[in-house]
Amino acid sequence: MDNLKERCRDTLRANDRGGYTVPTAGLYPFQWLWDSGFNALGWATFDEVRAWLELTTLLEAQWEDGMVPHIVFHDRNTGYPLDHTFWDAPGPVPSSGITQPPVIATVARRMLERTRDRKQALAAVRTLYPGLLAFHRWFYRARDPEGTGLVTVLHPWEGGMDNSPVWDEALARVTPVAMTVERRDTHHVGAEQRPHQAEYQRYLALVLAFRERRYDPARLYRESPFKVASVAINAVLHRANQDLLALAQVLEAPDAPEIEAWLTRGQQGMASLWHDDLFYSRDLVSGHMIPVRTWEAFMPLYSGQATPEQAARLEGTMRRWSEAVRYLLPSTAPDDVCFEPRRYWRGPVWMPVNWLLAQGCHAYGFMDLAVRLKQDMGTLAERSGLYEYYDPLTGDGLGGGTFSWTAALLLDWMT
Ligand code: GLC
Numbered sequence: 001m002d003n004l005k006e007r008c009r010d011t012l013r014a015n016d017r018g019g020y021t022v023p024t025a026g027l028y029p030f031q032w033l034w035d036s037g038f039n040a041l042g043w044a045t046f047d048e049v050r051a052w053l054e055l056t057t058l059l060e061a062q063w064e065d066g067m068v069p070h071i072v073f074h075d076r077n078t079g080y081p082l083d084h085t086f087w088d089a090p091g092p093v094p095s096s097g098i099t100q101p102p103v104i105a106t107v108a109r110r111m112l113e114r115t116r117d118r119k120q121a122l123a124a125v126r127t128l129y130p131g132l133l134a135f136h137r138w139f140y141r142a143r144d145p146e147g148t149g150l151v152t153v154l155h156p157w158e159g160g161m162d163n164s165p166v167w168d169e170a171l172a173r174v175t176p177v178a179m180t181v182e183r184r185d186t187h188h189v190g191a192e193q194r195p196h197q198a199e200y201q202r203y204l205a206l207v208l209a210f211r212e213r214r215y216d217p218a219r220l221y222r223e224s225p226f227k228v229a230s231v232a233i234n235a236v237l238h239r240a241n242q243d244l245l246a247l248a249q250v251l252e253a254p255d256a257p258e259i260e261a262w263l264t265r266g267q268q269g270m271a272s273l274w275h276d277d278l279f280y281s282r283d284l285v286s287g288h289m290i291p292v293r294t295w296e297a298f299m300p301l302y303s304g305q306a307t308p309e310q311a312a313r314l315e316g317t318m319r320r321w322s323e324a325v326r327y328l329l330p331s332t333a334p335d336d337v338c339f340e341p342r343r344y345w346r347g348p349v350w351m352p353v354n355w356l357l358a359q360g361c362h363a364y365g366f367m368d369l370a371v372r373l374k375q376d377m378g379t380l381a382e383r384s385g386l387y388e389y390y391d392p393l394t395g396d397g398l399g400g401g402t403f404s405w406t407a408a409l410l411l412d413w414m415t
Contacts, residue, residue: 009407034100034101039404041408070099102236104128104240108125111124142221151237157203162345165294206224235300239304277314292336297317318357355377386402
């Protein structure tokens with residue numbers, strides 16, 4: 001255990017670039033939004049000053065309209081093919097032009113509640129709070145302009161799970177670009193563990209379409225061929241709203257009524273995504289529910305949006321999945337036609353997923369499942385190393401090695 005703790009700390013130190021942490025050297029040489037949130041939690045277990053710095057560095061890249069970009073390109077000389085020149089985005093620091101799951105208000109609250117130096121933590125929260133509020137406001141203005149209570153993801157990368165089968169049908173509508181950009185990922189990792197080329201060319205096509213529209217949020221929302229109300233991002237935002245509200249109360253900020261209104265709308269929005277016995281994302285171009293069973297279906301446990309009856313159904317489903325694999329939680333249902341145990345977001349076990357859902361199971365009283373999600377991740381890390389993701393059948397470590405969020409969230413659990 002202590003040995004594992006030390007390896008986790010070493011991983012964060014090795015990936016520290018001074019003020020921000022790269023997910024892993026080589027494969028991902030920049031700062032990623034939700035990675036940074038999770039990494040801050042790891043830093044907070046042994047260096048709180050460094051942990052707060054992770055978040056302030058991230059918010060330095062916040063756009064004027066409130067968006068926090070999903071990649072911040074601090075280092076301009078990495079030779080990474082999709083660098084800031086490709087995005088050509090208007091932020092104050094070179095960045096991408098889309099966002100990622102908004103975990104940072106949740107992270108800030110957790111750090112405040114666990115701090116050993118409340119005075120310092122309160123000062124940091126006071127500095128961060130306006131940016132966090134502006135980020136959430138941006139989500140509602142830019143990604144739910146119709147006030148449905150559900151925010152929209154306009155790019156698979158925004159959902160944080162690039163090649164999830166949830167996106168397949170919506171992505172098929174995007175015309176792939178003819179251009180070939182060198183794939184940095186497949187130099188580092190076997191192609192069988194990464195998205196297919198055809199998907200990649202559609203990811204790029206969306207970026208080019210957004211760039212052409214100068215990332216104008218109103219036009220993107222109206223014109224993007226890819227528009228999905230994702231269960232996961234809405235659950236993450238809902239939970240982050242609860243945490244932002246708690247921060248507003250601590251700071252005696254006057255924004256509580258606005259945040260409470262988001263929570264009410266968010267609850268109604270999520271209720272509309274329940275179908276039979278799971279939550280499903282909705283394709284907002286076709287208007288159809290997306291009937292693919294992935295880890296997202298359980299996320300309303302994390303956000304507290306599942307009713308007790310829904311939670312009981314989710315619990316049953318999670319138990320069935322657990323009988324079909326050796327390690328929890330496969331990112332896609334093991335009996336789904338889309339299940340591929342080694343291909344990125346189509347089956348492997350991911351640390352952030354286990355971390356989020358262990359909290360959800362715990363909150364609803366499914367203690368043995370919460371314990372299993374933690375234990376399996378610990379076993380995977382001990383057995384295979386601190387990988388980006390893992391095969392749920394064999395336990396093999398996949399993707400990048402010495403991976404920051406795996407290390408960081410294990411530290412958060414072990415402390
Ligand atoms: C991949 C993951 C994404 C993550 C990024 C950096 O793109 O899908 O969730 O933020 O890598 O680790």
